[in-house]
Amino acid sequence: MADARDGMWLDDAAGRLVRPYTVSDGRTRPSAHFDLLTLVMATGTLPQKYLGPEHDQVLGLCGGPMSVAEVAAHVRLPAVVTKVLLSDLVACGALTTRAPRPVEAASPTDRDLLEAVLHGLRKRL
Structure with a gap:
């Protein structure tokens, strides 16, 4: 049986009864x-x-900070369709966004990091 909040738009056997791109009026950008x-x-x-x-x-869903990927997973829609919905809500002022902070990447040849990975792999095997 489908969740109550999904209502009549989900069917156990058929899945989603409304095609994802119908939700975004066919928009993909x-x-x-x-x-x-x-x-x-x-x-x-x-x-x-x-x-x-x-x-x-x-x-x-967006009462607190939530990533675009999490929103897409919760609403069970492709990420691009979710992004269209989110952009509609940003345009009308209902949502605010914050880009992820860049993380300083470790050097791919960092010996300490490679040894830590090797140690972790050995523990799992």
């Missing part, structure tokens, strides 16, 4: 740039017009 690690969070401002049940679901 978001109007804002999102990385899968970009954090999104609700601003408390509601959209001026009703955007659709998927937009409501996404907005409900």
